[in-house]
Amino acid sequence: MNNRNNYYPKPATRYLCGFTLVEVLLAIAIFGIISGAIFAVFSRSVALWETILIQDHHKEKTLFFLMSFEKELKNHIDTGSASFIANDNEISFTTLADTIYNVRYVFDKASGQLYRYKALYPIMPAQTKPVMVLTHIASLTFRYAYPVSPDQNMQKVSGVPCTVEIILSARDEKTKNSYALSRVITIPVL
Numbered sequence: 001m002n003n004r005n006n007y008y009p010k011p012a013t014r015y016l017c018g019f020t021l022v023e024v025l026l027a028i029a030i031f032g033i034i035s036g037a038i039f040a041v042f043s044r045s046v047a048l049w050e051t052i053l054i055q056d057h058h059k060e061k062t063l064f065f066l067m068s069f070e071k072e073l074k075n076h077i078d079t080g081s082a083s084f085i086a087n088d089n090e091i092s093f094t095t096l097a098d099t100i101y102n103v104r105y106v107f108d109k110a111s112g113q114l115y116r117y118k119a120l121y122p123i124m125p126a127q128t129k130p131v132m133v134l135t136h137i138a139s140l141t142f143r144y145a146y147p148v149s150p151d152q153n154m155q156k157v158s159g160v161p162c163t164v165e166i167i168l169s170a171r172d173e174k175t176k177n178s179y180a181l182s183r184v185i186t187i188p189v190l
Contacts (some may be wrong), residue, residue, distance in 0.1 A: 055172055058136065062170055062181060065114075065133055070185045072103055073164060079121070084160045091142050091164070094121060106130070107140040112171075114140060138169045138178060162187055 019027075072095045077083065079100075085092040092104040104117040104125035114134040117125035144161035164187065169180040 055177060058170065058172060059179060062134060062168065066166065066168075066181065066183050069105070069166065070183065072097070073185050073187060076160065076187055078160055086142060086144050086161065086164075088141050088143075092125060105133070107137065109139075112137045134168075134170070136170050136173060138171045139167075140169075141167045143167065160187060 073093065075096045077094045077096050077100060079094045083094045089107040089109070090105065092102070094100060094102050100121040102119050102121055102123065102125045106115045106117070107113075108115065112135065113132050114137055115130035116133045117128050117130050119125045119128045143165040145163040145165075146160075147162045163184055165182065165184045167180070167182045169178060171178040
């Protein structure tokens with residue numbers, strides 16, 4: 001009889017050898033549900049990160065434009081009567097960089113884009129091909145303050161303003177977010 005017990009395991013130890021099919025399927029199902037939830041959270045986080053990155057890039061590009069515009073405007077050279085032409089959506093002036101340039105910025109309301117024309121002095125910048133500087137602009141306005149004479153008539157002293165204010169509001173088509181920036185630039189008067 002002892003011989004017979006050696007060939008057949010006891011019923012209690014038979015179940016300790018591994019997992020049943022139901023247990024394995026249940027573990028796979030739980031793992032699938034958890035990994036699906038983690039993937040959904042991760043993909044939303046990546047989409048949010050990309051949106052923020054795009055917004056930051058656009059805002060950074062706009063701030064860089066404002067800095068370079070300020071630099072060009074502060075290097076303005078008064079070359080005569082047509083050296084500074086200004087209205088609400090357009091500005092044209094002569095500036096000194098590595099050489100003397102005529103620069104013109106034009107805001108196209110229909111497309112929401114700001115274009116920059118640049119030509120060597122004395123060529124007018126309208127004769128050159130424009131370069132798109134900014135996109136997705138909702139509105140852009142230039143405002144000017146001119147120096148006045150000390151008499152009571154308060155007449156303009158010259159055709160060059162002493163300050164230029166640029167007011168810019170931009171929109172992001174993808175996220176429908178918008179922001180506004182403003183900068184007042186003082187032009188040195190010689």
